[in-house]
Amino acid sequence: MSARVNLKHEIANRLIESDLMFSRRFLEGMLADQGNAVIPAFCMNNYLSLFIYESHRTLKIIDPQRAALLAYNYESVVEKARHSVKLFDGSKAGHVGVLGEFTGIIAANRERYLNNTWFPPARVLETDLGEWRYRGRLVSTTQVASFFMGIPTIAVSDVPVIGQELSAIAETQARYVDQVTGSLPWRGSSFMAVMSFSELKSRDRRSERYFKNLFDAAFSDELTASLSAFQCSLNFLDVMVAADQNAASAETIFKLRFITLYHVLSSLTELKAEYGSNLGSASLGFLDAILSHQASATIMHPDGRGFRNTLVHYTPEERVVAQLSLSASYYGLVEVYYPAYDFPTLSQEVSEHTTRVATLLDEWAKG
Numbered sequence: 325m326s327a328r329v330n331l332k333h334e335i336a337n338r339l340i341e342s343d344l345m346f347s348r349r350f351l352e353g354m355l356a357d358q359g360n361a362v363i364p365a366f367c368m369n370n371y372l373s374l375f376i377y378e379s380h381r382t383l384k385i386i387d388p389q390r391a392a393l394l395a396y397n398y399e400s401v402v403e404k405a406r407h408s409v410k411l412f413d414g415s416k417a418g419h420v421g422v423l424g425e426f427t428g429i430i431a432a433n434r435e436r437y438l439n440n441t442w443f444p445p446a447r448v449l450e451t452d453l454g455e456w457r458y459r460g461r462l463v464s465t466t467q468v469a470s471f472f473m474g475i476p477t478i479a480v481s482d483v484p485v486i487g488q489e490l491s492a493i494a495e496t497q498a499r500y501v502d503q504v505t506g507s508l509p510w511r512g513s514s515f516m517a518v519m520s521f522s523e524l525k526s527r528d529r530r531s532e533r534y535f536k537n538l539f540d541a542a543f544s545d546e547l548t549a550s551l552s553a554f555q556c557s558l559n560f561l562d563v564m565v566a567a568d569q570n571a572a573s574a575e576t577i578f579k580l581r582f583i584t585l586y587h588v589l590s591s592l593t594e595l596k597a598e599y600g601s602n603l604g605s606a607s608l609g610f611l612d613a614i615l616s617h618q619a620s621a622t623i624m625h626p627d628g629r630g631f632r633n634t635l636v637h638y639t640p641e642e643r644v645v646a647q648l649s650l651s652a653s654y655y656g657l658v659e660v661y662y663p664a665y666d667f668p669t670l671s672q673e674v675s676e677h678t679t680r681v682a683t684l685l686d687e688w689a690k691g
Contacts, residue, residue, distance in 0.1 A: 332639055373405035394504065426549040435532070455527050459563055541604070585674065
């Protein structure tokens, strides 16, 4: 095996180990505080699935014998949850595919939870949407959780039932992560150790009324629910994951911010192209403030495609390997694709833009 191939594979292995050690610290934090674990599990599941699915695919190529030992259950669920990270980029049908998923989720919730009260006038008080906010910021809803979990509709705020439904999948994820990282040195705790769970609040709503006051009156319920998914993803990274100050987490947190911003920005670009002519001036103003920012241009620049692919799929492009080094910050990947930056400066810009876009989406949602 050539030195270049060795370097490619070593970088891929190190990136995989970094992500899965981040996952292990998170899962250990869940075990240590199971009473507060369900909502963070909603928020992290699609990312855990991304790490597991993509690392296993990569290991099948660079270390097939090891990959064979790491085979896991619930592959279709993990794959579906992994692809939900892409948002509107995650379907060949573009946003139509995602809207179709939310149509099914919304309809199933309404059918199950509405019009059940024996006294018809009281049915107006029934709810079909649960939401969770951390420090006032929306981090998950029952609809968004269903979308990101890759499993059937989740009950409104029924945390014990939710925990039971997710336990088998969580065990599969934990087993895979432990097999990969069990021999690696332990490096501190996750954001779970520093969260103030007293500031995690739940509320049940009736979605057909609630959605009319979110984002833009021109949006269908399905589109509003999709935008809530964008909002939840960025708020989770901005107010929960950002609390993780463990230096060992820095690379993975950067990756989560970068790829989430990329797919949110790409999805908002598609949304504007499809629905922009029907939107009010306030909505267009929010979209322009997000999409025209220089940091958005940096993240979306076509020259960075290979960088994004390496973040997601782990193995660097052959054409850049000669410029990489195991001793360089983030292996020199940032400088290859973004010559004006290094890892610390790009990481800082991406962190600040995560906060910026999350805040603008929160403000837009309020109308």
